[in-house]
Amino acid sequence: MALIELQDITKLYEMGDQTVRALDGISIRIEKNDYVAFIGSSGSGKSTMLNILGCLDRPTSGRYHLNEQNVENLTPNELAGIRNHEIGFIFQSFNLLPRATALYNVMQPLIYRNVGWSRRKAMAMEALRRVNLAERVNHLPNQLSGGQRQRVAIARALVTNPSILLADEPTGNLDSRTTTEIMQLFDELHREGHTLILVTHEDEIARHCKRIVEMKDGRIHRDVPTEPADKQVSN
Amino acid sequence: MFFVIIESTRSALASIWAHGFRSFLTTLGIVIGVASVIAVISLTQGLRASVGEQFSALGSNSLTISAYTPLQDQIQGRRARLTPDDLEIIERRVDGVASITPLLYATRSSQIRYGSQTTFSQIMGTGYAYRDVGQFYVQTGRFLANSDNDTRRRVAVIGDAVRDNLNLPDNPINEYVELGGEWFRIVGLLEPKGDIMGFNQDDIVLVPFATMQSIQGNQAQTDIQIQLRVSDDADVESVVNRVESVLRNARGIEPGQRDDFQIQTPEQLMETVDNVIGMVTIVLGGIVSISLLVGGIGIMNIMLVSVTERTREIGICKAIGAKRHHILLQFLIEAVVLSMLGGLVGVAAGYGLGMLVAANIPGFPPATVPLWAVMLALGFSGFVGVLFGILPAGKAANLDPIDALRYE
Numbered sequence: 350m351a352l353i354e355l356q357d358i359t360k361l362y363e364m365g366d367q368t369v370r371a372l373d374g375i376s377i378r379i380e381k382n383d384y385v386a387f388i389g390s391s392g393s394g395k396s397t398m399l400n401i402l403g404c405l406d407r408p409t410s411g412r413y414h415l416n417e418q419n420v421e422n423l424t425p426n427e428l429a430g431i432r433n434h435e436i437g438f439i440f441q442s443f444n445l446l447p448r449a450t451a452l453y454n455v456m457q458p459l460i461y462r463n464v465g466w467s468r469r470k471a472m473a474m475e476a477l478r479r480v481n482l483a484e485r486v487n488h489l490p491n492q493l494s495g496g497q498r499q500r501v502a503i504a505r506a507l508v509t510n511p512s513i514l515l516a517d518e519p520t521g522n523l524d525s526r527t528t529t530e531i532m533q534l535f536d537e538l539h540r541e542g543h544t545l546i547l548v549t550h551e552d553e554i555a556r557h558c559k560r561i562v563e564m565k566d567g568r569i570h571r572d573v574p575t576e577p578a579d580k581q582v583s584n
Numbered sequence: 585m586f587f588v589i590i591e592s593t594r595s596a597l598a599s600i601w602a603h604g605f606r607s608f609l610t611t612l613g614i615v616i617g618v619a620s621v622i623a624v625i626s627l628t629q630g631l632r633a634s635v636g637e638q639f640s641a642l643g644s645n646s647l648t649i650s651a652y653t654p655l656q657d658q659i660q661g662r663r664a665r666l667t668p669d670d671l672e673i674i675e676r677r678v679d680g681v682a683s684i685t686p687l688l689y690a691t692r693s694s695q696i697r698y699g700s701q702t703t704f705s706q707i708m709g710t711g712y713a714y715r716d717v718g719q720f721y722v723q724t725g726r727f728l729a730n731s732d733n734d735t736r737r738r739v740a741v742i743g744d745a746v747r748d749n750l751n752l753p754d755n756p757i758n759e760y761v762e763l764g765g766e767w768f769r770i771v772g773l774l775e776p777k778g779d780i781m782g783f784n785q786d787d788i789v790l791v792p793f794a795t796m797q798s799i800q801g802n803q804a805q806t807d808i809q810i811q812l813r814v815s816d817d818a819d820v821e822s823v824v825n826r827v828e829s830v831l832r833n834a835r836g837i838e839p840g841q842r843d844d845f846q847i848q849t850p851e852q853l854m855e856t857v858d859n860v861i862g863m864v865t866i867v868l869g870g871i872v873s874i875s876l877l878v879g880g881i882g883i884m885n886i887m888l889v890s891v892t893e894r895t896r897e898i899g900i901c902k903a904i905g906a907k908r909h910h911i912l913l914q915f916l917i918e919a920v921v922l923s924m925l926g927g928l929v930g931v932a933a934g935y936g937l938g939m940l941v942a943a944n945i946p947g948f949p950p951a952t953v954p955l956w957a958v959m960l961a962l963g964f965s966g967f968v969g970v971l972f973g974i975l976p977a978g979k980a981a982n983l984d985p986i987d988a989l990r991y992e
């Protein structure tokens with residue numbers, strides 16, 4: 350079975366007497382060590398999709414299997430456990446805890462797993478080294494550049510050794526040089542065997558991935574591999 | 585769980601520190617509540633200790649007998665009295681009494697005048713034996729004599745506070761003062777005794793018992809107190825029992841009926857003091873719990889603000905795997921730490937206040953804070969933190985992760 354398997358997922362938002370179909374019957378499979386970019390125009394449902402994949406949000410209907418586990422009927426606490434163990438989130442606006450240093454930010458998810466202080470610190474240091482931030486560990490987020498902040502966020506996502514890394518426009522707030530650095534890091538992580546799913550607006554970034562999924566009005570419009578000679582699947 | 589608590593405490597302290605002034609204002613209610621409890625407890629405890637000392641110095645062998653009318657009888661207009669006859673009977677029929685004296689308090693007016701100076705004082709009619717019973721010594725002049733009583737002489741022995749209040753000369757002997765419309769010649773000045781329980785024992789005027797009786801008029805109405813000192817070789821309890829049975833007999837009280845008089849020992853007085861202190865503490869406790877309530881509401885308010893301010897942080901924590909109880913604990917611990925810090929500051933401030941008050945009232949004993957009061961204050965403020973922190977913490981814990989992350 351695939352790492353991720355969605356069957357006919359819908360997400361509806363009731364806005365007064367109008368219903369917004371943010372996701373409208375999505376079925377998709379994502380395998381281990383896949384490297385997927387979700388693209389599409391604004392409002393097409395990419396973020397909604399990613400939030401449901403990350404168990405932050407629940408679909409209105411449909412089936413979702415993650416790591417062979419059916420996650421639709423889990424309690425909020427069980428979902429929190431899944432987020433902690435299986436998923437690493439990377440956000441456009443970094444979403445670091447503002448009063449905690451880089452080190453403490455990266456240690457934070459391990460607290461919810463009851464990892465003791467010294468092991469927690471060692472694991473966080475290891476993750477920060479992985480993103481080349483070993484010498485900035487005691488800086489607060491507002492003492493770091495955007496690229497450095499995003500690397501702290503990536504370290505925080507990596508530290509729990511999750512099954513999937515989810516990134517919603519991870520370079521949206523970064524300049525082109527920093528974007529290249531971050532994308533190189535993602536490429537490396539992919540080569541190391543991580544499963545990465547990202548949402549982006551830029552073709553440049555999408556081209557780093559193995560597979561591009563284009564969304565349109567809450568549906569999958571196109572789902573193609575980036576290898577040039579490969580077959581195209583429409584609708 | 586253990587690490588969660590440690591981490592929550594650490595981050596609670598960090599966020600309280602980060603909002604230093606706001607945190608201070610928030611805990612002010614708790615600080616004031618706890619400080620006032622500790623101040624009062626420190627003062628009453630100090631007072632109690634010193635009263636105990638003074639009573640034991642006084643000797644536990646002096647007894648005070650006074651009339652006692654049960655409430656029921658008071659309503660029916662009856663009043664029990666002690667008369668000089670009762671004193672005579674005790675004198676005649678009870679062994680082991682070293683000295684005995686009547687005491688008649690001025691009932692109409694305790695005003696006293698010298699020249700153009702007027703003051704109020706404790707005016708008592710008594711006799712020669714009061715010197716022994718009450719352990720009075722004169723520094724100049726003489727004490728009341730038996731002959732003063734026999735001839736109803738208009739003489740007075742005064743404490744030195746009265747001399748000061750009336751601007752009498754340093755040696756007031758043979759000066760005349762006016763009491764209840766009569767002129768009295770001062771014959772003695774007592775040695776100062778200092779304060780007991782905040783009463784100035786030197787603000788006292790003693791006149792002969794019979795003189796007092798005559799200026800009070802209607803002798804049949806006279807209700808006196810009797811004070812006696814038990815001989816050193818006699819047993820206080822057996823003297824008390826003997827006095828009781830002699831008085832019951834003389835006053836025709838049937839077996840099974842209650843005494844219409846009471847015999848007080850210094851130990852009983854100590855108990856009375858304890859009761860009063862207990863009452864004060866309870867009343868004050870009531871007032872203080874209102875202040876703690878207000879303080880608790882302040883904490884709840886600031887915690888609600890803090891939950892709103894940190895909605896996004898809560899969303900982040902939930903996104904990386906925080907469960908409900910992680911968030912709940914973090915905010916609850918913050919509320920408890922906040923309120924216990926307030927309690928701690930309150931204990932220190934209250935103790936300081938108690939010491940300051942004690943130091944500034946002359947003759948007041950130094951303040952002492954017993955450990956139980958500190959523990960109680962801290963425990964109570966912690967409880968307030970839990971009570972008023974649970975609602976904001978619950979609110980934080982129940983936030984939906986997506987909504988919290990989207991919060992601007």
Ligand SMILES: Nc1ncnc2c1ncn2[C@@H]1O[C@H](COP(=O)(O)OP(=O)(O)OP(=O)(O)O)[C@@H](O)[C@H]1O
Binds near residue numbers: 395398
């Ligand atoms: N909380 C919400 N309430 C109501 N409608 C919502 C909500 N969240 C998203 N939507 C709607 O769902 C649709 C999909 O939104 P989504 O955020 O997934 O788009 P997106 O593809 O991420 O767009 P962008 O590229 O601008 O980030 C939009 O039409 C949006 O208006």
Ligand SMILES: [Mg+2]
Binds near residue numbers: 395
């Ligand atoms: Mg989006």
